[in-house]
Amino acid sequence: MRIQIILKLITVAFTSIICFGSCQETSEEKKLGPPNILFIMSDDHAYQAISAYSDNLIKTPNIDRIANDGMLFTNACVTNSICAPSRAVILSGKHSHINGKIDNIFPFDTTQITFPQLLQDAGYQTAMFGKLHFGNSPKGFDQFKILPGQGWYYNPEFITKYDGRDTVIGYTTDIITEMSLNWLKNDRTVDQPFLLMYLHKAPHREWLPPKRHYTNYLNKTFPEPETLFDNYKGRGSAAKEAEMNLLTHMNWAGDSKIPPDVMDELGIAENSIWDKKAYERTVDRLTSEQRNDWDEAYGPMIEKFKKEYPTVSDEDLMRWRYQRYMQDYLGSIAAVDDGVGKVLDYLEESGLEENTIVVYTSDQGFYLGEHGWFDKRFIYNESFKTPLMVKWPAVIDAGSVNTQMVQNLDFANTFLDAASLEAPSDMQGESLLPLFKGENSGFRDAVYYHYYEYPSVHMVKRHYGIVTEDYKLVHFYYDVDEWELYDRKKDKLEMKNVYHDEAYASVVSDLTEQLNELRIQYKDSPELDKAFIEKYKDLKRWDK
Ligand code: SGN
Numbered sequence: 455m456r457i458q459i460i461l462k463l464i465t466v467a468f469t470s471i472i473c474f475g476s477c478q479e480t481s482e483e484k485k486l487g488p489p490n491i492l493f494i495m496s497d498d499h500a501y502q503a504i505s506a507y508s509d510n511l512i513k514t515p516n517i518d519r520i521a522n523d524g525m526l527f528t529n530a531c532v533t534n535s536i537c538a539p540s541r542a543v544i545l546s547g548k549h550s551h552i553n554g555k556i557d558n559i560f561p562f563d564t565t566q567i568t569f570p571q572l573l574q575d576a577g578y579q580t581a582m583f584g585k586l587h588f589g590n591s592p593k594g595f596d597q598f599k600i601l602p603g604q605g606w607y608y609n610p611e612f613i614t615k616y617d618g619r620d621t622v623i624g625y626t627t628d629i630i631t632e633m634s635l636n637w638l639k640n641d642r643t644v645d646q647p648f649l650l651m652y653l654h655k656a657p658h659r660e661w662l663p664p665k666r667h668y669t670n671y672l673n674k675t676f677p678e679p680e681t682l683f684d685n686y687k688g689r690g691s692a693a694k695e696a697e698m699n700l701l702t703h704m705n706w707a708g709d710s711k712i713p714p715d716v717m718d719e720l721g722i723a724e725n726s727i728w729d730k731k732a733y734e735r736t737v738d739r740l741t742s743e744q745r746n747d748w749d750e751a752y753g754p755m756i757e758k759f760k761k762e763y764p765t766v767s768d769e770d771l772m773r774w775r776y777q778r779y780m781q782d783y784l785g786s787i788a789a790v791d792d793g794v795g796k797v798l799d800y801l802e803e804s805g806l807e808e809n810t811i812v813v814y815t816s817d818q819g820f821y822l823g824e825h826g827w828f829d830k831r832f833i834y835n836e837s838f839k840t841p842l843m844v845k846w847p848a849v850i851d852a853g854s855v856n857t858q859m860v861q862n863l864d865f866a867n868t869f870l871d872a873a874s875l876e877a878p879s880d881m882q883g884e885s886l887l888p889l890f891k892g893e894n895s896g897f898r899d900a901v902y903y904h905y906y907e908y909p910s911v912h913m914v915k916r917h918y919g920i921v922t923e924d925y926k927l928v929h930f931y932y933d934v935d936e937w938e939l940y941d942r943k944k945d946k947l948e949m950k951n952v953y954h955d956e957a958y959a960s961v962v963s964d965l966t967e968q969l970n971e972l973r974i975q976y977k978d979s980p981e982l983d984k985a986f987i988e989k990y991k992d993l994k995r996w997d998k
Pocket residue numbers: 497498536537538558587604658659660708732829911912
């Protein structure tokens with residue numbers, strides 16, 4: 455056990471002896487010592503698909519337990535809505551332009567300090583299982599088993615800390631759960647606090663459910679979002695030019711599971727150059743038993759589609775694609791929920807629950823047909839916001855709801871604070887500990903956002919902006935120079951850019967000033983924007 459933790463435990467014991475029965479000010483956390491941290495994160499899990507937020511689409515009873523027993527954050531958001539950059543922000547506690555991982559393309563610079571390294575140095579035992587997507591291995595972990603890149607849904611390969619590469623037969627979500635449980639039960643020493651990062655690949659594209667959830671969701675019909683048929687009028691060019699529309703950009707084979715030979719038979723063209731390839735790569739990995747289950751599940755859907763497709767309108771096709779998308783996306787979430795339930799059960803059974811901080815979040819939000827889209831990247835609500843709930847029985851009141859604008863930037867500062875460690879002064883987040891205790895005053899009232907990966911898959915233009923409770927001001931740049939302003943109270947669906955509306959002139963000028971201040975505060979600048987463009991200028995569009 456490392457020195458800091460020993461000192462902490464001695465202090466706790468000493469305080470307990472001299473304060474026995476009298477020191478009212480001794481808080482629960484002090485008595486219990488440094489908390490364990492179980493950080494659960496899934497990939498591309500929209501808050502719209504968690505019943506603690508809305509049960510329109512799916513019931514997630516286990517994930518909801520975290521909110522019911524703890525705190526639900528209704529305005530949590532990310533700083534840059536894309537996978538690897540979000541993970542870099544979480545681990546480093548710094549915005550993308552400072553930690554350097556601005557997009558999914560280049561590896562994370564591992565010379566940077568991350569919060570797990572600091573916890574490990576202070577005596578925490580640390581482990582990570584699942585998707586990291588950094589292009590290199592994490593530092594600060596006693597044990598890790600991570601998926602290379604995006605990883606596979608079935609029969610995944612893992613990069614392991616001690617045993618090289620290892621392929622495990624089975625369904626990835628369940629395997630990651632078993633690895634995490636196994637570490638908790640068998641590999642951990644009981645006298646040290648732990649940090650466990652339990653990181654799902656699901657429900658990332660191509661949305662593959664496990665056998666037990668295939669048919670359950672295949673036979674359901676889901677409510678459509680109001681903006682499914684958005685025509686992108688009333689905004690600038692970015693929404694119009696993005697390539698993430700369900701009808702025109704989602705893969706027929708890879709995503710909707712219409713086999714390539716059926717596409718040929720019906721005369722359906724690929725929606726991307728990797729449409730059929732994605733399907734083939736997926737089914738080629740299946741064992742013959744898994745392949746039989748797949749055929750059995752999707753067979754009736756394919757037969758029905760073959761009959762209906764020749765006469766169907768574009769509007770109905772859009773509807774069909776939305777339903778097909780939801781069936782698989784939600785089926786893969788159901789497995790995440792099963793896994794979360796098992797891990798929460800173990801915490802309860804083992805008596806670890808009281809002083810363990812359990813976080814459930816996603817690396818960003820996701821479009822579930824809103825604006826006709828799938829994927830993320832935009833500062834618009836569904837991808838900018840992310841699910842977040844935190845349970846810590848020793849500190850957080852059960853059933854509490856917090857509406858503050860917290861960000862993925864805040865995790866590092868929060869965990870270090872919870873472990874009574876000082877965060878390095880260049881970390882840019884805020885500790886959420888006061889919020890956990892119900893103390894919200896003085897918390898930030900505006901957040902800063904910056905997305906970079908363009909030109910690239912889905913073609914979402916580079917943009918940065920400021921978001922307050924009432925407004926969202928965005929600047930799209932690089933091959934355009936366009937500004938958008940949304941009135942978040944009056945236009946919840948974000949369909950009307952009011953930047954050029956005279957009635958909002960003073961809002962525009964105030965927010966522009968605040969945005970410039972935030973850029974200075976977080977050390978972002980036009981020079982850095984240019985430097986990042988210059989750095990990657992020779993990159994070709996990835997699918998050309
Ligand atoms: C893949 C997906 C994209 C997705 C990126 C990034 N295409 O390229 O839809 O936006 O990953 O996702 S796929 O056909 O290969 O699935 S991220 O979560 O890693 O940022």
